[in-house]
Amino acid sequence: MENLALIDSFSEFKDDKLIDRVTLMAILEDVFRNALKKKYGSDDNFDIIINPDKGDLEIWRNRIVVADGDVEDPNEQISLTEARKIEDDFEVGEDVSEEVKLSHLGRRSILALRQNLISKIHEHDNTNIYKQFKELEGEIYTAEVHHIRHRAVILLDDEGNEIILPKDRQIPSDFFRKGDNVRGIIESVELKGNKPAILMSRAxxxxxxxxxxxxxxxxxxxxxxxxxxxxxxxxxxxxxxxxxxxxxxxxxxxxxxxxxxxxxxxxxxxxxxxxxxxxTNNINLFITRALSPAKVTSIKLNEETKRAEVILKPEEVSKAIGRGGHNIRLAGQLTGYEIDVLREGAEEDVELKEFSDEIEDWIIAEFHKIGLDTAKSVLEQEVADLVSRTDLEEETIREVISILKEEFEE
CATH class of the missing domain: 3.30.300.20 (K homology (KH) domain)
Known part of the structure; x- marks a missing residue:
């Protein structure tokens, strides 16, 4: 009965974790053999017969009969007197198979055995989850919000697998409540210890x-x-x-x-x-399309440096740059070229780098980041807009504007 009771508990794992019969039998045998090694020093002479479907478990120890007083290894040898207690017709040299009950292992060993079994099944389960989600990397997946933390949202799928959606992988406007369904791609899957860490991204x-x-x-x-x-x-x-x-x-x-x-x-x-x-493979045309909705007048490419000088009418420049410089930045990423925006009639303008004696290089670089490379391109902007689009203080921007204005007032 004791064997049956333990096997019944094993069946729970089989149903919950959907472990196939062959795998469960292998795990069970491995766990029992570890217990036998600890108890008897070796498991080489033990036969383990398991049928988890029926709840059957049998452990048999095989020993050789030796004469009384000649027992050197009690695990592999049995005295003639002890053997004849099992069957009275045994002779020296014969093999004896004796069933080992779980109670022979001791209560502490049985508790350790069960804990080891739980650990092995979880390890197997985690390995399967890792393999399952590794194949889903780069694919869209949907899971439900389970817990909201400061730096991440914890999601659970229909199988109860935990998926992490970090703050930096969320869209800034994302707002979730517990129970919401969330879509994203499985960005990465790693094994940390024995537990899979599954990261989702929406960004x-x-x-x-x-x-x-x-x-x-x-x-x-x-x-x-x-x-x-x-x-x-x-x-x-x-x-x-x-x-x-x-x-x-x-x-x-x-x-x-x-x-x-x-x-x-x-x-x-x-x-x-x-x-x-x-x-299109035509890079001039591709850059023109990438800068939409701005209408480009002409483009001058430098294939070696991967830079493109784009000439636009003054009224098209702000469209090309876009709010916060987003349009020109994305156009550059899409085409693989660093795009410099120039206005028609640039000969009447002055590049910002010409003012390096009066304006520090890092300040000029801040204007370059948002596509402003010339004096007039800066002067055409509102001060408030420049403050919001750069990391410059209003006072600094006003000083720059003052310097640039003097150039055209002379």
Whole structure:
């Protein structure tokens, strides 16, 4: 009965963890053999017969009969007198098989055995979870908010697996309540100790690419290819798409009538502004498209330094740069070129680097970050706008403007 009671508890693990019969038997045998080694010093002469489906467990110790007084190893040898207590016709040299009851192992060993079993099954379970989610890296996954912490949201899927959505992998506008369903990509899976650490991301560019696959049939079917995605999560994104079928308009198919197809993606990403652009190998044309909605007058490329000087009419410059410099930054990431914006009639303008004697280099670099490379490009901006778009103090900006104005007043 004691064997049956223990096996009954093993069956609970089989049902809960969905461990297949062969694996459970292997785990059980391994656990029992460890217990036998501790008790008897060796398990080589033991046979373990397990049938977890029926709840059967038998342990048999095999020993050789030796003459009384000749027992050197009590685990592998048994005296003739002791052997004949089992069956009265044993002779020296014969093999004796004797069943070992769990009670022979001792209460402490049985408790340790059960704890070892739990540990082994959890280890097996964690290994399977790791393998399962490792195959899902880069794929969209949905889980429910279980707990909200300061630096991360803890999610649970339908199987009770824990998934971590760190703060820096969330979209800034994300707001979750317990019980909410959350979509993101499985960004990474690592084994920390014996426990898998599963990280989800909603800020990764791949999340947007996978949303296109989910929401736009032509992308899912391979008729349209997403060539590249760049994002400032929650603010703006640019997606370059292409089609090998000339009859398909990739941008039109992705956006849909009046934005109907892309609307769900935009909503999922916290109203992130998404520009869908036709991909082309013509880099001049690609840069022109990437700077949309600005209209480019001309482009001068430097292939070695991967820089592009883009000439625009003055009224187009702010469109090219975009709010907070987002448009020009993403256009550069999408095309792989560092883009310098110049105005038509630049000969009447002066590059900021010419003022390095009066303006410190790090201040000039702050203006460069938001696409302002010339004196007039700075003077055309509002002071408040420059304060919000750079890391410069208002006083510093006003000093710079004063220096630049003197250049044109002379």
């Amino acid at each position: 990764h560019p791949l999340f947007l690419e996978k949303l296109f696959e989910q929401e736009i049939p032509e992308v899912f079917d391979g008729l349209i290819t997403v060539k590249k995605v760049v994002r400032i999560p929650g603010e703006k994104a640019k997606v370059a798409v292409d089609s090998y079928d000339d009859r398909i308009d990739p941008v039109g198919a992705c956006v849909g009538m009046k934005g109907s197809r892309i609307h769900g993606i935009v909503r999922e990403l916290g109203n992130e502004n998404i520009d869908v652009i036709n991909y």
